[in-house]
Amino acid sequence: MADTADAADAVTHRRVLNIALPIVVANATIPILGMVDTGVVGQLGEAAPIGAVGIGAIILTALYWVFGFLRMGTTGLTSQAKGAGKPGEISAMLTRALMIGLAGGLAIIVLQVPVFWAAFEVSPASAEVEALARDYMQIRVFSAPAIIAMYGVTGWLIALERTRSVLAIQLLMNGLNIALDLWFVLGLGWGVEGVAWATFIAEWSGLALGLWLCRDVLDNPAWRDWARIFDAARLRLIFSVNSDILLRSLMLETIFVSFLFLGSDFGDVTLAANQVLLQFLHISAYALDGFAFAAEALVGQAMGARDRPRLRRSAIMSSQWGLTIVLVVAGAFAFFGGAIVDLMAKAPDVQNAARSYLVYTVLAPVVGLAAFMLDGIFIGATRTRDMRNMMAVSLVIYAIAVAILMPMIGNHGLWTALLISFIARAVTLGLRYPALEASVAR
DSSP states (O other): OOOHHHHOOOHHHHHHHHHHHHHHHHHHHHHHHHHHHHHHTTTTHHHHHHHHHHHHHHHHHHHGGGHHHHHHHHHHHHHHHHTTOHHHHHHHHHHHHHHHHHHHHHHHHHHHHHHHHHHHHHHOOOOHHHHHHHHHHHGGGGGHHHHHHHHHHHHHHHHOOOOHHHHHHHHHHHHHHHHHHIIIISSSSSHHHHHHHHHHHHHHHHHHHHHHHHHHGGGGGGGGGGHHHHHHHHHHHHHHHHHHHHHHHHHHHHHHHHHHHGGGGGHHHHHHHHHHHHHHHHHHHHHHHHHHHHHHHHHHHHHHHHHHHHHHHHHHHHHHHHHHHHHHHHHHHHHHHHHHHHOOOOOHHHHHHHHTTTTHHHHHHHHHHHHHHHHHHHTTTTTHHHHEEEEEEHHHHHHHHHHHHHHTTTTTHHHHHHHHHHHHHHHHHHHHHHHHTTTTTO
């Protein structure tokens, strides 16, 4: 029996790929949905609807992103429960995640008026665009409980290595959203509100499918064992893990938001070029997500099982595949980056500016690999305090690099500072990795 268990727990290349590849495919569908949303309202022949959908989606995405800790925290804690052989805790974690997600979504619905007002104060738009955006957001906001609860469902499924289920949810949501976009906007003429209703229905349908795919949790009565679910020690741990991840994510977002704002000092053309090239970084992140998620699940299970060799093998093997994918991505950017820039931006001055900074997008996935994979490793191990603290150090290093390099070499200095922040994250987390391994019994 022990040999059978060891074989089932073995970390292999096949196992890493089984976790990672469905996530990579699922992520590939995300940009397609954004293009369809923009394309269908673009058929209306007016600029305002395009701007309204764009700004409305950005505001809501930013709001929901605040709850992104739920996906990561759920993956780490659930994978550790799996590794420790605690099926009751696995079931209870799903219930807790759903409760947090639904409560967070309801809070956004209740607070939508002041939140939307503040958002438009920070990012003002024309009266026509703002009115259309409010129409869009006032429909979509009512799917906030679904989309935030989905963070918990997704994290739970990743922890159990059920990423094909995550892919199925993503395909349903995006496929249904696209079909309803075409019907509601082009067929029924509902305009911006049609895009919002399409997303609303798709998001609630995604949660429904997610719950159905998790239905086996009902076999264990622990999913409604309220004494376990509301255990004070477990809730304190969940709060600690999630709050650390939230603070770490806010600091990471500060780096990217400041990058855009600081780039605006160099004029509209450079700002546009930076925005185009940031999409390359998003592509790199989408490609790496699957392998970072594999690290989360496998490292978390190894931590739960108190198995040091398995933890190390999980970290190394998932990172090896991460290196493979970033070399492919970096190579693609090196050979085809100019053509991609020309597709994304039609203005010749923006194209020329973007090409002059293209080398940074080739370097970014390679330089950022270690930081990205260490994030996954530390999430799986729920060493979130280290993540929070090392991100604070990295943010300071980034700020110093910006202060020194921007006055010297302008936008090249800004891009160099961004790459330095990736290196700082990798080095600082790397220095904490031995302590992570040392915390495992064998």
